[in-house]
Amino acid sequence: MAAIRFRRAVPADAARVALLPREGEAGGDPPERMARYLAGEHHPQQALPPRAMWIAMEGAEPVGYVAGHLTRRFACDGELQWIYVVPSRRRSGVGRELVGLLARWFVENGARRVCVNVGDEAARPFYLQCGAADLRPHWMVWDDVGRVLEGEAPVDGEGWGRVDDPGPGRA
Numbered sequence: 001m002a003a004i005r006f007r008r009a010v011p012a013d014a015a016r017v018a019l020l021p022r023e024g025e026a027g028g029d030p031p032e033r034m035a036r037y038l039a040g041e042h043h044p045q046q047a048l049p050p051r052a053m054w055i056a057m058e059g060a061e062p063v064g065y066v067a068g069h070l071t072r073r074f075a076c077d078g079e080l081q082w083i084y085v086v087p088s089r090r091r092s093g094v095g096r097e098l099v100g101l102l103a104r105w106f107v108e109n110g111a112r113r114v115c116v117n118v119g120d121e122a123a124r125p126f127y128l129q130c131g132a133a134d135l136r137p138h139w140m141v142w143d144d145v146g147r148v149l150e151g152e153a154p155v156d157g158e159g160w161g162r163v164d165d166p167g168p169g170r171a
């Protein structure tokens with residue numbers, strides 16, 4: 001598979017990425033709501049204005065994304081709003097890389113305690129692996145999301161990162 005690159009999203013990206021989840025899958029919202037969220041016009045409960053989204057691109061095609069915002073929900077500083085990776089690119093580190101990019105943004109914005117609504121129980125092992133712990137039914141929390149970054153190299157240049165070809169057996 002080609003290298004996957006990551007870039008910061010703009011509201012105009014919402015129309016494309018919102019079409020990635022298949023019917024019934026968690027991790028997104030209708031295009032209009034995603035665009036309004038990114039534009040700062042739609043606010044999840046107790047959300048504060050600062051928010052950010054990253055897209056994973058394979059060539060010209062989006063293959064995943066993550067978004068989050070600052071919040072006061074559950075005495076947290078931040079909330080992971082959506083994360084999604086297309087089925088063909090799962091289990092190759094894309095989700096973990098996306099969490100790392102958002103974690104870095106949270107830390108840069110003074111947010112350490114970060115919650116996430118586990119919209120699909122199948123995602124719980126992923127969040128556990130990324131260092132989150134149970135908070136309450138359907139919710140998990142990073143007490144210090146900065147720990148996600150421990151041991152990570154900084155992303156290069158202008159907000160781009162890269163996941164190398166994972167090789168046979170891991171894609």
Ligand SMILES: CC(C)(COP(=O)(O)OP(=O)(O)OC[C@H]1O[C@@H](n2cnc3c(N)ncnc32)[C@H](O)[C@@H]1OP(=O)(O)O)[C@@H](O)C(=O)NCCC(=O)NCCS
Nearest residue numbers: 026027084085090091092093094095096119123125126129
């Ligand atoms: C959850 C999701 C984003 C994970 O993305 P991903 O790119 O596959 O995750 P990664 O490859 O970075 O996984 C990192 C680690 O998390 C764990 N993990 C990820 N998915 C897992 C699964 N389905 N079952 C068990 N462990 C899992 C593994 O330990 C994995 O490392 P490994 O592959 O070396 O064993 C992806 O499965 C997805 O988009 N699911 C549908 C949408 C969704 O549920 N979003 C979350 C809503 S709450």
